[in-house]
Amino acid sequence: xxxxxxxxxxxxxxxxxxxxxxxxxxxxxxxxxxxxxxxxxxxxxxxxxxxxxxxxxxxxxxxxxxxxxxxxxxxxxxxxxxxxxxxxxxxxxxxxxxxxxxxxxxxxxxxxxxxxxxxxxxxxxxxxxxxxxxxxxxxxxxxxxxxxxxxxxxxxxxxxxxxxxxxxxxxxxxxxxxxxxxxxxxxxxxxxxxxxxxxxxxxxxxxxxxxxxxxxxxxxxxxxxxxxxxxxxxxxxxxxxxxxxxxxxxxxxxxxxxxxxxxxxxxxxxxxxxxxxxxxxxxxxxxxxxxxxxxxxxxxxxxxxxxxxxxxxxxxxxxxxxxxxxxxxxxxxxxxxxxxxxxxxxxxxxxxxxxxxxxxxxxxxxxxxxxxxxxxxxxxxxxxxxxxxxxxxxxxxxxxxxxxxxxxxxxxxxxxxxxxxxxxxxxxxxxxxxxxxxxxxxxxxxxxxxxxxxxxxxxxxxxxxxxxxxxxxxxxxxxxxxxxxxxxxxxxxxxxxxxxxxxxxxxxxxxxxxxxxxxxxxxxxxxxxxxxxxxxxxxxxxxxxxxxxxxxxxxxxxxxxxxxxxxxxxxxxxxxxxxxxxx
Numbered sequence: 001x002x003x004x005x006x007x008x009x010x011x012x013x014x015x016x017x018x019x020x021x022x023x024x025x026x027x028x029x030x031x032x033x034x035x036x037x038x039x040x041x042x043x044x045x046x047x048x049x050x051x052x053x054x055x056x057x058x059x060x061x062x063x064x065x066x067x068x069x070x071x072x073x074x075x076x077x078x079x080x081x082x083x084x085x086x087x088x089x090x091x092x093x094x095x096x097x098x099x100x101x102x103x104x105x106x107x108x109x110x111x112x113x114x115x116x117x118x119x120x121x122x123x124x125x126x127x128x129x130x131x132x133x134x135x136x137x138x139x140x141x142x143x144x145x146x147x148x149x150x151x152x153x154x155x156x157x158x159x160x161x162x163x164x165x166x167x168x169x170x171x172x173x174x175x176x177x178x179x180x181x182x183x184x185x186x187x188x189x190x191x192x193x194x195x196x197x198x199x200x201x202x203x204x205x206x207x208x209x210x211x212x213x214x215x216x217x218x219x220x221x222x223x224x225x226x227x228x229x230x231x232x233x234x235x236x237x238x239x240x241x242x243x244x245x246x247x248x249x250x251x252x253x254x255x256x257x258x259x260x261x262x263x264x265x266x267x268x269x270x271x272x273x274x275x276x277x278x279x280x281x282x283x284x285x286x287x288x289x290x291x292x293x294x295x296x297x298x299x300x301x302x303x304x305x306x307x308x309x310x311x312x313x314x315x316x317x318x319x320x321x322x323x324x325x326x327x328x329x330x331x332x333x334x335x336x337x338x339x340x341x342x343x344x345x346x347x348x349x350x351x352x353x354x355x356x357x358x359x360x361x362x363x364x365x366x367x368x369x370x371x372x373x374x375x376x377x378x379x380x381x382x383x384x385x386x387x388x389x390x391x392x393x394x395x396x397x398x399x400x401x402x403x404x405x406x407x408x409x410x411x412x413x414x415x416x417x418x419x420x421x422x423x424x425x426x427x428x429x430x431x432x433x434x435x436x437x438x439x440x441x442x443x444x445x446x447x448x449x450x451x452x453x454x455x456x457x458x459x460x461x462x463x464x465x466x467x468x469x470x471x472x473x474x475x476x477x478x479x480x481x482x483x484x485x486x487x488x489x490x491x492x493x494x495x496x497x498x499x500x501x502x503x504x505x506x507x508x509x510x511x512x513x514x515x516x517x518x519x520x521x522x523x524x525x526x527x528x529x530x531x532x533x534x535x536x537x538x539x540x541x542x543x544x545x546x547x548x549x550x551x552x553x554x555x556x557x558x559x560x561x562x563x564x565x566x567x568x569x570x571x572x573x574x575x576x577x578x579x580x581x582x583x
Contacts, residue, residue, distance in 0.1 A: 004324055007328055018108060022104060025101055029159070032093050034167075039083070042086075043297055046079055047293060047297055048292055048293070108152065109145045109148050113140055113144045115334070124339035124340055132217060134221070143329045145326070146324070146330060150324070154320050154323060169183075175298065176299065179281060183278050185274065193263060193267065197259060201256065202324065205256065205322040209325055209326065219242060274303075282300065339407065343422065346424040347422050351431070352415055354382060355414075356513070357378045358375050358377055358412075359376055360375070360376050361374070362408060362411055371397045372397055372563075374411075375411070375563075375567070375568050383558060384557040385544065386546050387547045387562075389563035389564060391549075393566065395547045396517060396547065399545060402432070404429070415428070432514070433538075434506065435499070435503055435516045435517070439501065440502075441486045442486070446478065446484050447462050449501055450465055450466060450501060450508055453506075459482070463482070466482075469501070470500055471497070496530075499531055500530070503519075503531065503534050514544040532556070544557075
């Protein structure tokens, strides 16, 4: 866990693009300090100069004609109007501060969230498979706002409170230095308390954030798998899981509340004691004529105003711990290093021919989980390659390496004679179109889903792709045609319909290399025939890799590769010449 000072520096770095907005907020907060200091002065003037025998202050006296009595009602009206003028000015400044604060804070959070989201999308699949989506979602949505809490909501009021505190101390010391010293005697107590309780609060916040993230994970997992949950009648079990994790969070929140309550009590009692001592001494000074009654009223007013920023400073230091924990969690996500890294001098790639070559490729998800070992074969451009093997043999892993979702542990993969790692990642992946066993659709229209990989496609191009995929007829029968919403993950459509939309997306993508991962495994025979007809059209003039458990599906391929337990078992050419490999 990084130190608080390191986190502050990183937050300030992230906030740098909005530094002038923050400077404006700081200036507005500075302008409210003298107004706060002036607030009790009208009361002192009334007590000492209107009701008492002291002369009016020079600035007030200059407002009236010479010879006017201080007991004149007009003087009282003017002095009584000062609080209105002070309050109006202060509220106008507060309004400007609130508007600028809202824009600055929300802009900071939006920029930081977008940065986290982009970075998270760039992380390797290994990270996402290990951590899960709920934790990353929590950090982006609920930890990222800490940048606003620290840079705007905490830092500016903290500095403003310190300046107000300094002004109060200066004025009180001018009235009576001994009273100022007595009032400040509570400072060491507050400092010690804030240091002790800050450590405790930070630990509780860290635990609470972890429990909240776990609770969110349960909700996300249960709702994303709601069909399975309902099918097995496990609603009560999922509810119990949720309550268990939420209860852990509740207990940690209770500890937080109790710790914060104890700290608040220590601060309150220290200030109450300071107020009592100052009141006693100030009253004695009035009795001895050392200060006036108006000055007593002013001192006590300033004491309340002195302790307000002092209390704000103390409690800000403590409450800031939650924000620092959130900031630390957000930066932990930002510090994750992608396993697939683009070289600084990576080559651009417009459109590949489609020659693919694997040279002794091995890959392991973890040191004790070898997925592929020593795979070598050549695929000429335009070939149709069928990949067969039992579940877990490494077929899908091999396709992930082609897409450079992972990099080989050993060996290399060449596209048109160039190592995949030498290309720009975006350019490389634009060479592939993919049709998966479980087609992934998004919560948008059918047309937008077809154009997902080609967002600039025209409506005519979308329709042409759908026709090529044998999808146009059923789309036309939908209530709103291509504008019909697919629903989350395409739940409004059947499996076969989703698969044909996925094929239409691949047609529109028009990439030189095609990957088909079990494209017909979950459809009936009639739908399979329509899908295979569309796939044959899609394969034309493209290098194609097709994975299938049903071996008859691979009959349309001119090259067959069999993988067994992560090793290449055989390669069969179109002439059915099988090359058996060692092992």
